[in-house]
Amino acid sequence: MARVSIGLTVNGQAVSAEVEPRMTLADFLRDELGLTGTKLGCEHGVCGACTVLIDGAAVRSCLMLAVQAEGADVLTIEGLSHNGLHPVQEAYWEHHGLQCGFCTPGMVLTAYAFLQERPDPSDEEIREALAGNLCRCTGYQNIVVAVRAAAEKLAGAR
Amino acid sequence: MKPPPFDYIRPRGLDEALAILATHGPDARPLAGGQSLIPLLNLRLARPSLLVDLAFIPGLADVQAENGTVVLGAMVRQRTVERDALIAQRVPLLAEATRLVGHPPIRNRGTIGGSLAHADPSAEYPAIALALDAELVVRSASRERVVPARDFFVDLFTTALAPGExxxxxxxxxxxxxxxxxxxxxxxxxxxxxxxxxxVLLRQAGDGTCEHAAIALFGVATRPLRATAAEHALTGQPLTAESIREAAALAVEAIDEPLSDVHGSAAYRQRMAGAVVRRALEEASRRAGT
Known part of the structure; x- marks a missing residue:
C-alpha cells in the first residue's frame, strides 16, 4: 500500500513524515514520534485514554488516521506545559485524581479542553464532560474534585 | 497497527471524489469523520481497499437556510450542529439530539452525513431525519437524486445508497x-x-387537539422506524395523559424486527420504547403552542 506524505504540527514543532494510510494518529505519535504519553486502551473509541487536541478540540487519536491529520495542529500531554506542570495536572496531583496514571493523559487533556470552553462548570457538567473517559482504578470522585480545583486554579490565574 | 492495509486518497473536489468512487465501486469507502468507520477498521470488521477522504473537499461542510429548509452539508461536524445558532433557532430538535451523540471528542470529528450513511439503528440522527421528514441529497458521477428519509434507511447499517453514490x-x-x-x-x-x-414532533391546532404527530423510534429495531399507527391515533385527539399513553402502546407495536443483544433484550427494549415515546410525547406537548 502506497505510503502517504503528511505535514502537521505536534506540540508546536513542524513534523513531516511518510506513513502507511492505516497508521492511526495514536500509533504515529507513539511509535514514530516517541510521544508515549498518549495511551492506547480500547482502540475503538470507548475509553478516551488516547485523547489529544486537534486544532484545539479534544479527539480520540485512535479514531483518526495519521493521514487525516494533514495540516493539523496536534497537542499531546507532552506539549501541555513546557515549564513544570500545567494547573490541570497540578490539580490532579494535589487531589489524588490519579492512581496508576494510565487514563490520566486523556483525562487531563479532556478536562483541559472542557475548561477552556466552560471555565466555571457545575459538578454535573464535569461528570458529563468526563463520561467518555474510563478510569479503572482511581475512582471518578477525586477526578471530579480535581477538575473542579483546576477550574478554580485557572480562574485565579486569569 | 490494527487496521488491515488499504490505500488512501485525498480528493480536493467533489467531482474528483465521485469519479474515484465510480471507478473503484464497493471496494472504496468514503471517509467522513471516521468515528464509526475507523473502529470497524481497527476491529477488522471492514476491509475496504481504498479510503476516499472527504475532509479536504470544499463546500461539503456548510450550513445554509433556504425557503423554510435548513441544508447541512454531509461533512458538517456534529460539534458544529450542536453549536450552530441557525440550527438551534430553527431546528432545536436536531441540536438537542446532537448532545446525545457520543461524547464531545467524538462529536468534534463525527459528521452528520457520516452518521446518516452509517445507519446505526441505535444512532440519533437517522431517527431525527425520519421524524423531521428530511431529504437526503445523493450524488454519483452520473447523477444527483433526492431520497426521502423514510426510503433511505433500509436495514441494519444499510441505506438506499448504491456503490459509487x-x-x-x-x-x-x-x-x-x-x-x-x-x-x-x-x-x-x-x-x-x-x-x-x-x-417526536407535534403540532397543535387552535382547539388544543393534535394536528400532526411524527414519532420516530431508534435503538429498538434493525433500522429507525416511524410509528405511523400511533401518529394516526393521536392526530385529531386532544393531547392528554390518556391519548399519549395509548399512542405509546401503539408505537411499541411498530417494532417489527426488535434488536436483542448483550446490552438489552428485545423484551426490555420494547418496554423501554413505550416509556421513551410517552416521555417524548409529554415533553413535546408541553412545548407545543398553537
Missing amino acids: LLTAVRIPVPPPGAGWAIQEIARRHGDFALAGAA
Whole structure:
C-alpha cells in the first residue's frame, strides 16, 4: 500500500513524515514520534485514554488516521506545559485524581479542553464532560474534585 | 497497527471524489469523520481497499437556510450542529439530539452525513431525519437524486445508497413556529448508544387537539422506524395523559424486527420504547403552542 506524505504540527514543532494510510494518529505519535504519553486502551473509541487536541478540540487519536491529520495542529500531554506542570495536572496531583496514571493523559487533556470552553462548570457538567473517559482504578470522585480545583486554579490565574 | 492495509486518497473536489468512487465501486469507502468507520477498521470488521477522504473537499461542510429548509452539508461536524445558532433557532430538535451523540471528542470529528450513511439503528440522527421528514441529497458521477428519509434507511447499517453514490447533504424542513418537539432515550451512560429512543414532533391546532404527530423510534429495531399507527391515533385527539399513553402502546407495536443483544433484550427494549415515546410525547406537548 502506497505510503502517504503528511505535514502537521505536534506540540508546536513542524513534523513531516511518510506513513502507511492505516497508521492511526495514536500509533504515529507513539511509535514514530516517541510521544508515549498518549495511551492506547480500547482502540475503538470507548475509553478516551488516547485523547489529544486537534486544532484545539479534544479527539480520540485512535479514531483518526495519521493521514487525516494533514495540516493539523496536534497537542499531546507532552506539549501541555513546557515549564513544570500545567494547573490541570497540578490539580490532579494535589487531589489524588490519579492512581496508576494510565487514563490520566486523556483525562487531563479532556478536562483541559472542557475548561477552556466552560471555565466555571457545575459538578454535573464535569461528570458529563468526563463520561467518555474510563478510569479503572482511581475512582471518578477525586477526578471530579480535581477538575473542579483546576477550574478554580485557572480562574485565579486569569 | 490494527487496521488491515488499504490505500488512501485525498480528493480536493467533489467531482474528483465521485469519479474515484465510480471507478473503484464497493471496494472504496468514503471517509467522513471516521468515528464509526475507523473502529470497524481497527476491529477488522471492514476491509475496504481504498479510503476516499472527504475532509479536504470544499463546500461539503456548510450550513445554509433556504425557503423554510435548513441544508447541512454531509461533512458538517456534529460539534458544529450542536453549536450552530441557525440550527438551534430553527431546528432545536436536531441540536438537542446532537448532545446525545457520543461524547464531545467524538462529536468534534463525527459528521452528520457520516452518521446518516452509517445507519446505526441505535444512532440519533437517522431517527431525527425520519421524524423531521428530511431529504437526503445523493450524488454519483452520473447523477444527483433526492431520497426521502423514510426510503433511505433500509436495514441494519444499510441505506438506499448504491456503490459509487455519496450522501452530500441533508435538507431539513423547518418545523412551523409553535411545533412541539422532544427526544428521549435510555442509555447506560450519557453518550452511550441508546437501548431505546424516541424523537417526536407535534403540532397543535387552535382547539388544543393534535394536528400532526411524527414519532420516530431508534435503538429498538434493525433500522429507525416511524410509528405511523400511533401518529394516526393521536392526530385529531386532544393531547392528554390518556391519548399519549395509548399512542405509546401503539408505537411499541411498530417494532417489527426488535434488536436483542448483550446490552438489552428485545423484551426490555420494547418496554423501554413505550416509556421513551410517552416521555417524548409529554415533553413535546408541553412545548407545543398553537
